Amino acid sequence: ALIVLAAFFCAALWYAFRVWSAMEGVAMSGFGWTFLVLGVVVTIGLGAGLMALVFYSARHDYDR
Numbered sequence: 001a002l003i004v005l006a007a008f009f010c011a012a013l014w015y016a017f018r019v020w021s022a023m024e025g026v027a028m029s030g031f032g033w034t035f036l037v038l039g040v041v042v043t044i045g046l047g048a049g050l051m052a053l054v055f056y057s058a059r060h061d062y063d064r
Helices: 002-022 030-059
Strands: none
Touching: none
16 A cells, blocks of 8 residues: 555656646746755655654543
C-alpha cells in the first residue's frame, strides 16, 4: 500500500511540475521552489504527527 501511495505522490508531483512549467509568464526562483517543497514537507509532517497523537491517545484511553 505504501508503494502505491508513494507512486501516486510522485505522479502528482511530476504532473504539478509539468503544469506549472507549461504556464506562460509564470516563473519561480530556486528559493520559491525550496520553500514550496519545505511547506509541503512540513504540512505532511504536521498531519502525520497529529494523527500519531490521535492514535496514541486512543490506545492509552486518554480520549474518554
